[in-house]
Amino acid sequence: MHPAGSVIVFTVASGLGFGLLTWLGIGVPTLKGWHAFWYYAVAFGLAGGGLLASTFHLGNPQRFLKAFSQWRSSWLSREGCLAVASMAVMGVFAICSIFMGSIWQPLGYIGAALSVLTIFATSMIYAQLKTVPRWNHWTTPCLFLLLSLGGGALLALQTWSAGILIGLAGVVQLLAWYLGDNQFKRRGSNTGTATGLGFRGTVRSFESPHTGNNYLLKEMVHKVGRKHAQKLRVIAFALMIVSPLICLFISFSIPVVAVALVLHILGIFTQRWLFFAEAEHVVGLYYGKR
Amino acid sequence: MTTLPQTTDKKLGLVIDLDTCVGCHACVVSCKGWNTENYGAPLSDQDAYGADPSGTFLNRVHSYEVTPEVGPAQLIHFPKSCLHCDDAPCVTVCPTGASYKRQEDGIVLVNEDACIGCGLCAWACPYGAREMDQAAGVMKKCTLCVDRIYNENLPEEDRVPSCVRTCPSGARHFGDLGDENSDVSKLVVERGGMDLMPEQGTKPVNKYLPPRPKDVVPEFDILAPYLEPVASSQKGFLSWLDKALEKI
Ligand code: SF4
Ligand code: SF4
Numbered sequence: 001m002h003p004a005g006s007v008i009v010f011t012v013a014s015g016l017g018f019g020l021l022t023w024l025g026i027g028v029p030t031l032k033g034w035h036a037f038w039y040y041a042v043a044f045g046l047a048g049g050g051l052l053a054s055t056f057h058l059g060n061p062q063r064f065l066k067a068f069s070q071w072r073s074s075w076l077s078r079e080g081c082l083a084v085a086s087m088a089v090m091g092v093f094a095i096c097s098i099f100m101g102s103i104w105q106p107l108g109y110i111g112a113a114l115s116v117l118t119i120f121a122t123s124m125i126y127a128q129l130k131t132v133p134r135w136n137h138w139t140t141p142c143l144f145l146l147l148s149l150g151g152g153a154l155l156a157l158q159t160w161s162a163g164i165l166i167g168l169a170g171v172v173q174l175l176a177w178y179l180g181d182n183q184f185k186r187r188g189s190n191t192g193t194a195t196g197l198g199f200r201g202t203v204r205s206f207e208s209p210h211t212g213n214n215y216l217l218k219e220m221v222h223k224v225g226r227k228h229a230q231k232l233r234v235i236a237f238a239l240m241i242v243s244p245l246i247c248l249f250i251s252f253s254i255p256v257v258a259v260a261l262v263l264h265i266l267g268i269f270t271q272r273w274l275f276f277a278e279a280e281h282v283v284g285l286y287y288g289k290r
Numbered sequence: 291m292t293t294l295p296q297t298t299d300k301k302l303g304l305v306i307d308l309d310t311c312v313g314c315h316a317c318v319v320s321c322k323g324w325n326t327e328n329y330g331a332p333l334s335d336q337d338a339y340g341a342d343p344s345g346t347f348l349n350r351v352h353s354y355e356v357t358p359e360v361g362p363a364q365l366i367h368f369p370k371s372c373l374h375c376d377d378a379p380c381v382t383v384c385p386t387g388a389s390y391k392r393q394e395d396g397i398v399l400v401n402e403d404a405c406i407g408c409g410l411c412a413w414a415c416p417y418g419a420r421e422m423d424q425a426a427g428v429m430k431k432c433t434l435c436v437d438r439i440y441n442e443n444l445p446e447e448d449r450v451p452s453c454v455r456t457c458p459s460g461a462r463h464f465g466d467l468g469d470e471n472s473d474v475s476k477l478v479v480e481r482g483g484m485d486l487m488p489e490q491g492t493k494p495v496n497k498y499l500p501p502r503p504k505d506v507v508p509e510f511d512i513l514a515p516y517l518e519p520v521a522s523s524q525k526g527f528l529s530w531l532d533k534a535l536e537k538i
Contacts, residue, residue: 001413057408057409058406058407058408058427059405059406059407059408059409059422059423059426059427059428059429060405060406060407060427060428061406063386063404063405063406064406066385066386066387066388066404066406067385067386067406067408068385069385069386069387070292070384070385070386070387072293073292073293073382073383074292074382074383074384074385075383076383076384076385076408076410077385077386080385125410128383128414129379129383129413129414130379130416130490130491131379131413131414131415131416131490132413187489188489189416189487189489189490191354193486193487193488193489194486194487195354195366195368195486196484196485196486196498196500197308197354197356197366197500199500200356200358200364200500200501201356201357201358201359201363201364202356202357203354203355203356204354204355204356204357205352205353205354205355206353206354206355206365207352207353208352209315209318209347209350209351209352209370210344210347210350212342212343212344213342213344214344214345214347214421215344215346215412215421215422215424216412216418216421219409219412219413219422220412220413220418281413282416282487282490283415283416283417283418286352286370286417286418287352
């Protein structure tokens with residue numbers, strides 16, 4: 001799949017934003033006044049900024065309101081509804097704690113639950129697609145949740161929780177790569193099933209329908225960079241998992257946590273780029289490419 | 291609504307005969323011609339006369355080489371457009387309700403006024419049947435020429451999809467695949483019509499007829515055995531030349 005910048009920024013930023021909102025919602029840490037203001041500013045900035053970035057890849061963003069209508073069937077619609085709902089609830093909770101110094105914890109819990117559901121819905125936009133076998137797996141939502149909550153914990157300076165969640169994310173990430181590499185084959189789709197001609201012999205794409213490029217190939221048959229996949233996996237894992245864990249092992253002091261955070265975020269960007277670039281869509285079978 | 295109808299009254303669709311398709315791309319051209327000036331936004335081209343031309347098409351013809359265990363390979367032309375799936379994943383992923391499947395005839399359509407151009411439906415389709423128009427920013431797909439098949443302003447013989455009307459080799463058939471007595475349903479039974487990528491669980495309405503097995507030419511000439519070549523190895527000058535050249 002084509003790793004579009006807007007979608008990478010969307011998933012990384014709003015993942016971290018809703019991760020942080022979850023921690024703030026359950027009152028870890030419990031904040032009041034101006035101190036709280038900066039935390040919420042970061043959380044809403046990331047969550048909202050990510051959502052804004054996602055509109056940059058729409059063909060007709062001015063009709064975005066319509067995207068809230070199909071929550072019964074569509075994960076993308078659910079994601080939008082849940083994002084708005086969690087930001088609204090957490091907004092009220094934040095205003096109460098910043099300006100009135102009063103903390104109404106039940107509201108925070110609701111906001112936290114909605115934030116977790118938002119992260120889950122984001123991951124399901126990808127995990128639901130049978131056409132992309134690598135994504136169509138339980139490791140996808142699991143990894144999105146662990147990374148968002150882990151990154152959120154780093155932002156909330158919850159060092160112990162961050163360490164545990166990032167460690168778990170590392171395990172799931174390794175599993176996702178290990179299982180993901182065989183997933184396409186395990187689903188059993190090949191040029192033979194795609195054309196229905198497999199029973200006649202070996203099927204090979206002889207001629208493409210067009211000599212130029214097209215939307216399908218640009219969007220779904222991205223091959224560039226896959227040859228560096230192994231190197232990028234090492235880089236992503238080192239930045240996203242190993243280095244923050246080492247930092248947290250050295251010290252829980254603010255500057256060290258800040259370094260851990262920066263490295264972690266760089267790592268998630270690399271991981272997310274790979275998440276798209278490595279994912280193969282079955283439509284490539286029609287073109288003899290994957 | 292992007293929930294799928296439980297059942298549809300009809301299942302209008304295409305049956306494509308891979309035995310007769312000659313790969314002339316006439317259906318591709320007629321599809322683009324009809325659909326660029328009728329239903330919805332035109333099918334735009336980008337850099338049409340430049341170095342890197344591309345454009346929106348609702349129907350494309352691939353060609354495949356099939357090599358059997360024994361015998362020579364065969365070339366098969368393979369037109370592909372939306373299969374109007376019964377369990378269409380492209381419909382249920384749509385956040386806006388722009389994509390829908392009609393209950394009355396099973397046609398899968400996009401309401402372009404509601405489409406935000408997110409592209410998720412194209413990701414959900416296993417067959418590459420949806421293309422985002424780069425000029426209009428909305429999703430385009432085969433409408434089964436919904437603006438022809440019910441169009442009383444057209445002569446009766448033209449009330450079929452443009453590709454079907456155009457195909458010079460009669461490789462494309464249109465009809466109700468939900469009605470087991472229709473011509474298309476009979477054709478599917480007779481010729482062993484098949485689904486593409488059934489493992490994706492989309493339950494396509496369109497069917498493909500596999501190419502008929504090639505005839506085997508029998509040895510019919512009774513005189514052939516008497517005309518076997520007699521000399522099996524060369525003698526005399528030619529043989530000497532052969533050996534001499536070999537040595538060099
Ligand atoms: S072929 Fe693709 S676009 Fe057409 S109904 Fe099936 S899944 Fe949807
Ligand atoms: S591109 Fe349009 S039709 Fe397709 S899922 Fe998005 S809004 Fe729906």
